[in-house]
Amino acid sequence: MDDATRTNAIHRLKSVAGHVNGIVRMLEEDRYCVDVIKQIQAVQTALGRVSETILDSHLRTCVTTAIRDDDPDDRERVLGEIMEVFRHSDKS
Amino acid sequence: MDDATRTNAIHRLKSVAGHVNGIVRMLEEDRYCVDVIKQIQAVQTALGRVSETILDSHLRTCVTTAIRDDDPDDRERVLGEIMEVFRHSDKS
Amino acid sequence: MDDATRTNAIHRLKSVAGHVNGIVRMLEEDRYCVDVIKQIQAVQTALGRVSETILDSHLRTCVTTAIRDDDPDDRERVLGEIMEVFRHSDKS
Amino acid sequence: MDDATRTNAIHRLKSVAGHVNGIVRMLEEDRYCVDVIKQIQAVQTALGRVSETILDSHLRTCVTTAIRDDDPDDRERVLGEIMEVFRHSDKS
Numbered sequence: 357m358d359d360a361t362r363t364n365a366i367h368r369l370k371s372v373a374g375h376v377n378g379i380v381r382m383l384e385e386d387r388y389c390v391d392v393i394k395q396i397q398a399v400q401t402a403l404g405r406v407s408e409t410i411l412d413s414h415l416r417t418c419v420t421t422a423i424r425d426d427d428p429d430d431r432e433r434v435l436g437e438i439m440e441v442f443r444h445s446d447k448s
Numbered sequence: 449m450d451d452a453t454r455t456n457a458i459h460r461l462k463s464v465a466g467h468v469n470g471i472v473r474m475l476e477e478d479r480y481c482v483d484v485i486k487q488i489q490a491v492q493t494a495l496g497r498v499s500e501t502i503l504d505s506h507l508r509t510c511v512t513t514a515i516r517d518d519d520p521d522d523r524e525r526v527l528g529e530i531m532e533v534f535r536h537s538d539k540s
Numbered sequence: 541m542d543d544a545t546r547t548n549a550i551h552r553l554k555s556v557a558g559h560v561n562g563i564v565r566m567l568e569e570d571r572y573c574v575d576v577i578k579q580i581q582a583v584q585t586a587l588g589r590v591s592e593t594i595l596d597s598h599l600r601t602c603v604t605t606a607i608r609d610d611d612p613d614d615r616e617r618v619l620g621e622i623m624e625v626f627r628h629s630d631k632s
Numbered sequence: 633m634d635d636a637t638r639t640n641a642i643h644r645l646k647s648v649a650g651h652v653n654g655i656v657r658m659l660e661e662d663r664y665c666v667d668v669i670k671q672i673q674a675v676q677t678a679l680g681r682v683s684e685t686i687l688d689s690h691l692r693t694c695v696t697t698a699i700r701d702d703d704p705d706d707r708e709r710v711l712g713e714i715m716e717v718f719r720h721s722d723k724s
Contacts, residue, residue, distance in 0.1 A: 357665045357668075362659050362662070365659055365668075366656055366659045366660065369652055369655055369656045369659070370656060372652050373649050373652040373653055373656070376645055376648050376649040376652060377649055379645055380642055380645045380646060380649070383638050383641055383642045383645070384642065386638070388694075389633045389686050389687070389689065389690035389693075389694060390690065390713045390716075390717065392633075392641075392686055393683050393686055393687060393690075393717050394716075394717070394720075396679050396682060396683045396686075397683065397717070397720045397721065399679060400676050400679050400680065403672050403675060403676050403679075404538045404676065406672055407538065407669050407672045407673065408531065408534065408535060408538065410665050410668055410669055410672075411531070411534060411665070411669060412527075412531050413665065414665035414666065414669075415527045415530060415531070416527060417665075418664075418665060419515075420515055420523070420527075423511075423512055423515040423516060424515060424516055431512070435504075435507045435508060435512075437666045438507060438530070439500065439503070439504050439507070440666075440670075441534075441666065441669050441670070441673070442500065442503060442533075442534060442537065443500060444670075444673045445534065445537045445538035445673070446496045446499065446500065446537035446538070449573045449576075454567050454570070457567055457576075458564055458567045458568065461560055461563055461564045461567070462564060464560050465557050465560040465561055465564070468553055468556050468557040468560060469557055471553055472550055472553045472554060472557070475546050475549055475550045475553070476550065478546070480602075481541045481594050481595070481597065481598035481601075481602060482598065482621045482624075482625065484541075484549075484594055485591050485594055485595060485598075485625050486624075486625070486628075488587050488590055488591045488594075489591065489625070489628045489629070491587060492584050492587050492588065495580050495583055495584050495587075496584065498580060499577050499580045499581065502573050502576055502577055502580075503573070503577060505573065506573035506574065506577075509573075510572075510573060529574045532574075532578075533574065533577050533578070533581070536578075536581045537581070588722045591722065592715065592718065592719060592722065595715070595718060596711075596715050599711045599714060599715070600711060603699075604699055604707070604711075607695075607696055607699040607700060608699060608700055615696070619688075619691045619692060619696075622691060622714070623684065623687070623688050623691070625718075626684065626687060626717075626718060626721065627684060629718065629721045629722035630680045630683065630684065630721035630722070
């Protein structure tokens with residue numbers, strides 16, 4: 357992954373960790389269940405965005421290099437990995 | 449996409465269409481809501497599987513060709529398309 | 541589920557079946573993989589909407605009746621069913 | 633939500649925050665993109681489990697109380713909230 361993507365992902369994940377700690381406090385203060393669930397869903401969405409930016413960078417760097425390369429095993433490996441990531445995200 | 453994948457996808461989608469018509473009959477017979485919802489979710493899962501097989505074949509054919517090719521616009525296009533497909537499937 | 545919801549769901553599912561048959565034709569005409577995948581994803585979205593309307597009606601009819609009723613087993617059953625439906629839809 | 637569920641959710645969310653900080657370290661150490669994405673997906677799954685336990689408890693407490701109550705606005709509100717939660721989790 358390129359540096360800008362990594363820096364950006366670190367920044368976003370630190371903010372996600374803060375968000376999760378905020379939800380812990382909501383629970384400690386006995387806040388309304390549905391408000392807690394909505395915050396958890398917001399964190400899931402934020403994490404999805406981070407995955408996307410990393411995957412996008414991954415396709416443009418490692419995957420492109422592996423596919424342009426002449427090692428069929430390597431090519432097979434990166435394509436298999438993309439399918440695994442996709443399968444996890446597509447579950448309905 | 450390769451021929452085997454296409455033939456397989458056609459076969460599965462015809463079966464999905466039959467499954468959907470079966471759900472229409474369940475509704476006409478006033479079957480229990482939850483049973484209907486579960487069948488709809490099963491169809492969504494089956495469709496996800498078809499998408500996966502097509503994407504897998506797409507990566508090994510069109511995407512590999514475009515990336516190994518020397519047209520940067522073409523490469524950009526196929527990578528952007530994969531991200532669109534991924535974004536749609538990853539929504540939480 | 542109420543009659544309006546059932547009629548509406550039947551209508552939408554017939555249209556979904558037509559959409560799926562249209563995707564079969566796209567495959568038979570060897571259309572571009574990504575266009576096929578996008579149509580499959582559109583069908584998944586449409587099915588999600590049908591599930592939602594049925595679940596909404598289910599909550600207002602069967603679930604409300606069972607919870608206001610005095611049979612604890614029945615109450616337990618309907619709540620367990622909602623959780624099952626939710627678990628299937630929430631997979632990331 | 634009941635106390636056991638809240639205690640359990642706090643515990644799990646603290647562990648999620650730790651997991652997210654671990655992913656930040658993976659990025660700082662420049663670990664392989666796909667390994668990072670898989671860890672993010674694991675966190676999303678863990679969060680989904682927390683939402684489920686809170687929703688389950690919510691149905692058995694607040695929702696059951698509101699539905700057995702005689703205030704139609706309150707009943708309408710809790711059912712609407714469940715649909716919102718469901719809609720967010722069901723996005724394909």
